[in-house]
Amino acid sequence: MDWYHAGLWVAVFLVAATVIVSRSNQGSPEEACTKFEVGDISSHTLAQYCGYDFSKPILVAVQGKVYDVTKAADRFGPGKPLHAYAGREVARALAKSSIDLADLGSSELHDLGAEEASRLREAVAQYDSQYDAVGQVVPLKQLTPEELAGYAGQDPSKPLYLAIKGTIFDISKGRQFYGPDGIYPFAGKECARALALMSTDEADCCGNLEGLGFTELDILRDWEAKFNIKYPVIGTLVAGTK
Numbered sequence: 033m034d035w036y037h038a039g040l041w042v043a044v045f046l047v048a049a050t051v052i053v054s055r056s057n058q059g060s061p062e063e064a065c066t067k068f069e070v071g072d073i074s075s076h077t078l079a080q081y082c083g084y085d086f087s088k089p090i091l092v093a094v095q096g097k098v099y100d101v102t103k104a105a106d107r108f109g110p111g112k113p114l115h116a117y118a119g120r121e122v123a124r125a126l127a128k129s130s131i132d133l134a135d136l137g138s139s140e141l142h143d144l145g146a147e148e149a150s151r152l153r154e155a156v157a158q159y160d161s162q163y164d165a166v167g168q169v170v171p172l173k174q175l176t177p178e179e180l181a182g183y184a185g186q187d188p189s190k191p192l193y194l195a196i197k198g199t200i201f202d203i204s205k206g207r208q209f210y211g212p213d214g215i216y217p218f219a220g221k222e223c224a225r226a227l228a229l230m231s232t233d234e235a236d237c238c239g240n241l242e243g244l245g246f247t248e249l250d251i252l253r254d255w256e257a258k259f260n261i262k263y264p265v266i267g268t269l270v271a272g273t274k
């Protein structure tokens with residue numbers, strides 16, 4: 033075989049291999065159709081879906097209804113004209129055609145004029161037709177320490193929660209770490225002190241930060257950042273009966 037034909041065969045082989053690899057990477061039709069669902073989400077956690085984290089979709093809420101607007105990243109993504117809407121409630125902003133911070137994050141609509149109300153109705157119809165609805169904004173829960181203790185994995189049908197400095201995270205997707213068979217005793221507890229001290233001692237599972245130094249408080253801040261990225265915030269801890 034001369035060099036020309038040998039080259040031709042190599043080219044044919046490479047094209048065939050590329051087609052096979054790209055087909056195998058497409059996954060099954062079921063996988064391709066899996067729709068992202070966020071379900072109940074607090075406005076605090078919604079803010080994480082603003083396009084800065086490329087592993088997450090871009091979400092926008094209108095009167096509490098959460099839409100996946102990722103396919104319009106050219107408008108809602110970082111640096112784009114509507115980026116201020118990403119990760120926020122925007123009903124009031126849509127009604128007023130505004131990107132003013134005072135209107136963003138607000139679903140206060142009682143003072144809208146007829147024209148603004150009609151603009152909002154049109155915008156809602158447009159969002160409904162263009163984007164998938166993937167969840168709803170729910171208020172933050174308020175749990176006492178006794179109530180929080182009920183989310184430690186005793187009942188497998190309930191989510192797992194823990195608190196850090198009074199902020200409650202849903203850590204259900206870390207069940208392998210925190211569930212009854214996990215290695216960390218943090219579920220159902222405030223665990224700021226334990227995390228700061230890198231301690232798995234149950235006695236350290238509390239919010240008392242007295243006596244901790246700069247290094248420990250820095251470690252705690254790193255944990256807070258990690259949890260804020262990985263887990264949804266679902267509520268705040270309030271004083272209990274004890």
Ligand code: HEM
Nearest residue numbers: 203205206209216218226227228229230231232255258262
């Ligand atoms: C010999 C000591 C330890 C080893 C080998 C170890 C190992 C690990 C590993 C492999 C992970 C998973 C990392 C990931 O996939 O993201 C992890 C996560 C974690 N570790 Fe440890 N660990 C140790 C000690 C501790 C201690 C003393 C604490 C006490 C605060 C701790 C708290 C955590 C927490 C909170 C997570 C995060 C789990 C999550 O992503 O929700 N670890 N550790």
